[in-house]
Amino acid sequence: MQKYNDTTYAILGILTTECRSGYEIKQFIDNSLNHFWKISYGQVYPTLKKLEQEELATIQAASREGKPDRKEYFLTEKGKAVLKDWLEQPLKQLPVERNEVLLKLFFGRHQTTEQTLHLLEDYKQKLEKLYQTYEGIEEGIEEGIASHNHNQSDAKYWLFTLDYGKKVTEAAIAWCDATIKEI
Amino acid sequence: MQKYNDTTYAILGILTTECRSGYEIKQFIDNSLNHFWKISYGQVYPTLKKLEQEELATIQAASREGKPDRKEYFLTEKGKAVLKDWLEQPLKQLPVERNEVLLKLFFGRHQTTEQTLHLLEDYKQKLEKLYQTYEGIEEGIEEGIASHNHNQSDAKYWLFTLDYGKKVTEAAIAWCDATIKEI
DNA sequence: GTTCGCATGTAAAGAGTTACATGATTGT
DNA sequence: ACAATCATGTAACTCTTTACATGCGAAC
Numbered sequence: 001m002q003k004y005n006d007t008t009y010a011i012l013g014i015l016t017t018e019c020r021s022g023y024e025i026k027q028f029i030d031n032s033l034n035h036f037w038k039i040s041y042g043q044v045y046p047t048l049k050k051l052e053q054e055e056l057a058t059i060q061a062a063s064r065e066g067k068p069d070r071k072e073y074f075l076t077e078k079g080k081a082v083l084k085d086w087l088e089q090p091l092k093q094l095p096v097e098r099n100e101v102l103l104k105l106f107f108g109r110h111q112t113t114e115q116t117l118h119l120l121e122d123y124k125q126k127l128e129k130l131y132q133t134y135e136g137i138e139e140g141i142e143e144g145i146a147s148h149n150h151n152q153s154d155a156k157y158w159l160f161t162l163d164y165g166k167k168v169t170e171a172a173i174a175w176c177d178a179t180i181k182e183i
Numbered sequence: 184m185q186k187y188n189d190t191t192y193a194i195l196g197i198l199t200t201e202c203r204s205g206y207e208i209k210q211f212i213d214n215s216l217n218h219f220w221k222i223s224y225g226q227v228y229p230t231l232k233k234l235e236q237e238e239l240a241t242i243q244a245a246s247r248e249g250k251p252d253r254k255e256y257f258l259t260e261k262g263k264a265v266l267k268d269w270l271e272q273p274l275k276q277l278p279v280e281r282n283e284v285l286l287k288l289f290f291g292r293h294q295t296t297e298q299t300l301h302l303l304e305d306y307k308q309k310l311e312k313l314y315q316t317y318e319g320i321e322e323g324i325e326e327g328i329a330s331h332n333h334n335q336s337d338a339k340y341w342l343f344t345l346d347y348g349k350k351v352t353e354a355a356i357a358w359c360d361a362t363i364k365e366i
Numbered sequence: 367g368t369t370c371g372c373a374t375g376t377a378a379a380g381a382g383t384t385a386c387a388t389g390a391t392t393g394t
Numbered sequence: 395a396c397a398a399t400c401a402t403g404t405a406a407c408t409c410t411t412t413a414c415a416t417g418c419g420a421a422c
Contacts, residue, residue, distance in 0.1 A: 005380080005381070006281070006283060006286065007381080007382085009286070010286055013286070013289065013290040013293075016290065016292075016293065021400095021401075021402090022401080022402065022403090023400065023401050023402075024400095024401095033286075033289065034279065035279070035285075036279065036280065036281060036282040036285040036286065037279065037281055037282075037285075037286060038279040038281075039382090040382070040383055040384080041402080041403075042382070042383060042384075042385095042403090042404080042405095043381085043382065043383085044402095044403095045402060045403055045404085046403085046404085049403090066391070066392075067390080067391065067392090067399090067400060067401085068389075068390040068391065068399095068400055068401050068402090069390080069401080069402095070400080070401060070402080071401090071402080083290070083293065084293060086287075087287055087290060087293060087294050087298065088294075088298065090305065091283060091284060091302070091305050091306060091309065092283060093309075094309050094310070094313060095281070095283075096217065096218070096219065096220065096221040097219060097280045098189070098219060098220055098221075098278070099219040099220075099347075100189060100274060100275060100278075101274060102218075102219040102220075102344040102347060103189065103192070103193055103196070103216075103219065103220060104269075104270055105340055105343055105344055106196065106216065106340055106341060106344050107196040107199065107266070107270060107340070108339075108340035108343075109199075109334065109336045109337050109339075109340060110196075110199065110266065110267060110270060111270050111271075115270065115271065119274070122273065122274050123274060126274065126276075126277050127277070130277060151292065153292045154292050156291075156292075157288055157289055157290070157291035157292060158289060160288055160291075160362050160365075161285040161288055161289050163358065163361075163362070164282075164285060164355070164358050164362075167354045167355070167357065167358045168351055168354050168355055168358070170354065171350045171351050171353065171354030172347070172350070172351055174350065175346065175347050175350045175351070178346075179343050179346070179347075182343075188408080188409075190409080190410090204372095204373075204374090205373080205374065205375090206372065206373050206374075207373095222410090223410070223411055223412080224374080224375075225375090225376080225377095225410070225411060225412075225413095226409085226410065226411085227374095227375095228374060228375055228376085229375085229376085232375095249419070249420075250371090250372060250373085250418085250419070250420095251371095251372055251373050251374090251417075251418040251419065252373080252374095252418080253372080253373055253374080254373090254374080
């Protein structure tokens with residue numbers, strides 16, 4: 001089976017929800033996958049175009065009263081098969097996550113102690129803000145369940161991914177505290 | 184002051200250690216920064232070339248008995264100033280770290296429970312291996328201190344970055360365990 | 367002589383961001 | 395008129411990986 005990139009699989013997966021247009025997909029990623037995935041319109045539209053060319057999805061033009069026309073995409077059987085196949089594939093090697101803070105800290109000898117402390121405090125603050133973002137997304141998902149806006153069995157998995165973000169961010173914040181004390 | 188990319192700053196920083204050649208820089212990154220930074224020869228050599236063109240470093244050809252010739256790079260005052268300036272700059276926004284596991288888990292509804300469990304167990308195993316890699320790097324740094332192979336005050340910061348990797352990986356492993364139980 | 371580690375490099379392809387361009391509809 | 399939101403798209407640029415090409419010196 002032909003290989004696609006993860007961005008393609010992400011969009012393929014989102015098309016199993018009620019998201020249908022490029023605009024909506026981008027919104028969805030910004031609101032619900034933002035803790036571990038992001039995407040720009042510069043990727044969304046070309047990828048959708050490719051999806052149709054490869055017959056993984058079909059397009060339907062939709063005029064909805066009160067809003068501009070849009071293109072709605074629907075997975076084909078082939079599209080569903082490609083998604084299913086990807087889900088079954090073993091994980092690739094864990095990617096190295098580049099971290100600007102650690103890179104600067106690594107060269108901490110060339111900074112003053114104040115600068116290093118400031119770096120860590122700034123990082124900690126950003127992490128705390130991130131944590132709050134996660135809580136916000138979590139609430140959004142829970143509201144979505146309550147108002148039946150999205151599939152209940154999807155929500156379960158969505159909450160798992162959020163928990164990951166929270167746990168890992170907590171650990172990073174704790175490391176900041178410990179390192180600030182040790183410097 | 185002109186801006187460069189983080190890869191350039193990483194190399195600039197490494198040139199403050201005893202690493203002098205492109206080959207050595209690549210080795211160093213693979214051995215000591217591998218938990219939060221990586222680089223390919225396709226970046227190393229062109230970046231070094233640019234460093235010289237921009238007068239951030241000078242080249243010296245070096246013949247060492249028993250080994251092929253190589254080019255040794257030395258930071259200029261301008262190079263040191265650029266590095267220092269970057270260290271002082273405030274952090275950019277935290278990047279979104281794409282995570283293939285979370286992406287697959289997000290679409291867990293389209294998998295069997297067995298598949299999801301397998302995904303998480305595979306991830307956990309990879310994280311444990313990663314943790315061991317960190318311990319290996321840590322030992323390497325400690326040996327480097329003992330044998331005076333590298334600057335003592337560098338080592339302090341290097342160990343901080345490793346601790347980060349360990350703490351965050353631990354949290355991820357704990358999340359795997361908790362999620363496996365909950366599924 | 368051939369394999370391994372040391373050493374330097376480039377070209378092409380792929381991935382992703384940014385900035386731009388366009389236009390509909392609704393509310394103020 | 396105008397701003398805001400919804401909506402689609404492209405071109406240029408940057409960054410990175412991969413694959414290839416080359417060659418020295420040592421050890422077996």
